[in-house]
Structures are given as structure tokens and as C-alpha cells.
Amino acid sequence: MRIKNHPILEDLKNRKKVYITVDGRKVEAYEGEPIAAAMCAAGIRVHRTTPRHNEPRGIFCNRGRCTDCIMKVDGKPNIRTCVTLVKNGMKVESIRGMGDWSE
Ligand code: FES
Numbered sequence: 001m002r003i004k005n006h007p008i009l010e011d012l013k014n015r016k017k018v019y020i021t022v023d024g025r026k027v028e029a030y031e032g033e034p035i036a037a038a039m040c041a042a043g044i045r046v047h048r049t050t051p052r053h054n055e056p057r058g059i060f061c062n063r064g065r066c067t068d069c070i071m072k073v074d075g076k077p078n079i080r081t082c083v084t085l086v087k088n089g090m091k092v093e094s095i096r097g098m099g100d101w102s103e
Contacts (some may be wrong), residue, residue, distance in 0.1 A: 001040075018087070024038055027042045030086075031085075032085060034085055036084070045058045046058055049096050057098060072093040072094075
């Protein structure tokens with residue numbers, strides 16, 4: 001679900017449509033929106049899993065204060081996706097447990 005007309009925020013029609021990939025899946029996004037917003041609109045709720053119990057985590061505070069939404073973005077781990085804006089062609093990957101530090 002995506003809010004297309006909002007009385008205070010800019011009309012979505014004025015925004016440029018871009019695409020990102022999330023775990024290899026092509027996801028539509030709009031310039032100026034956070035990665036987490038594009039993922040939410042695409043129905044993707046799990047951003048990472050916990051190291052000890054492998055439990056799913058996603059948006060919690062939605063303002064950059066917790067770390068539940070962290071993901072690997074363009075090769076950089078631990079990026080807060082709720083406060084990081086999309087860029088066309090961005091590669092976003094979920095973090096499983098402690099993540100992959102091989103790069
Ligand atoms: S949801 Fe808390 S930092 Fe992103």
C-alpha cells in the first residue's frame with residue numbers, strides 16, 4: 001500500500017519512478033522515499049533476522065533510532081533503511097544473523 005495523495009506531502013505523481021532490487025527482486029520506488037517505504041509498498045516486511053534465534057525484524061521506530069531495519073545496501077552492511085533514501089539501481093540485501101562479512 002502506498003499513499004498517493006496527501007494534503008501535506010508532495011503528490012506522488014510529481015516524483016520520478018525508480019527501481020531497486022531487494023534480495024534479487026525488482027522493487028518499484030519513488031525518488032525521495034526511504035528504502036523501507038518502498039519495501040513496505042511492495043509487501044516486504046522482513047529486513048533482517050536475529051543472530052541467536054533467527055527471528056524476523058523489520059520497521060520498528062521508523063526514525064533511525066533502533067536497528068531493526070538494518071540491511072546491506074550496495075555492499076555496505078548495517079544501513080538503516082527507514083532513513084536512507086532510494087537511488088535508482090540500488091542493491092538491497094537482507095541480513096541473516098550476523099550477516100556476511102566476506103566482501
Ligand atoms: S526502524 Fe528503527 S532505525 Fe529503522
